[in-house]
Amino acid sequence: MMPGLECPASCPFVEAQRPHSGFPVGQVRRVAAYDRDQDVDETKRNVLKLLAVAGIVGAGAGGLVGGTLQYIQPPMIGISSYPKTQLIDVDGSPLTVAKVESEYNVTTSDLYLFDYPLQNEPNFLLNLAPANGSAPSSTNPGAWNVPQGIGTHGSIVAYSAICQHLGCPAPAISYYPPGTCTKTFPTPASPTQPFYIHCSCHGSTYDPANAAYNLTGPAIYPLPLTVLVSDDDGNIYATGSEGQPVKGHLSTLTGDYGVGTTSQLAKESPVILCSFPT
Ligand code: FES
Secondary structure, eight states: TTTTTTHHGGGGGGGTTTOOOOOOTTTOEEEOOOOOHHHHHHHHHHHHHHHHHHHHHHHHTTHHHHHHHHHHHHHOOOOOOOOEEEEOOOOOOOOHHHHHHHHHHHTTTTTTEOOOSSSTTTEEEOOSSOSSOOOBBBOOOOSSHHHHHHHTTOOOEEEBBBBBTTOOBTTTEEEETTTSOOOOOOOOOOTTBOOOEEEEOOOOOOOTTTTTEEEESSSOOOOEEEEEOOOOOOEEEEEEEEOOOTTTTTSSSSSSOOOOOOEOEEEOEEEEOOOOOO
């Protein structure tokens, strides 16, 4: 198991609690590379042990368990539809397009997270525009006109910050700005794209400039895309989600209580692991 992260134990239960990184914001936390195959083998062994125990208990308890389970299962909580939720900046003021475009860009390393559509369901808020304001190119990293992007150049996007492999939440899954690692990926936008979203738990990588599509496994689904809109004053709202349900939930609308009409950004430091599946 990878040292320094609680992710493997907490991954399937992200809706129950989101671990806090516990170190000062503004710092990049780098974690050492680890033996991914060994980690997967250990996970398999634990699953087999659980299945063996479940089999013994099931054989002993028989119909008694089946007859009583229906009375001890907690009720499924959730919401019936996607709310229109206004995003609130870290300082408590309404988050606007102008603010995001002036303060954040593709090089921003701190994570800006907001819960949506349920509590304890973090999402990345990203502005992928190049830092110098010029059009992106092979020598000027960044992206304009990304799918569902808003703002002057369609560069502001949001994605679920819960990995689609086994559900590790941010900051175990983090945004990596250009230059964070030497690794680059061929993407529709660039043959050597130097920025991506990467999960330290088992190495899944996603393309934030292309609907969070998968660049490396083991995850096979893109991160759910959170739909953003802005009003005439530039205020930003989350209004829905596209793609597969958030990992660990039957649907993106079930598993916790709704966030309501506002959701405030939280600033966290990323966890960085420059180790990628081959
Ligand atoms: S939880 Fe396994 S790669 Fe993210």
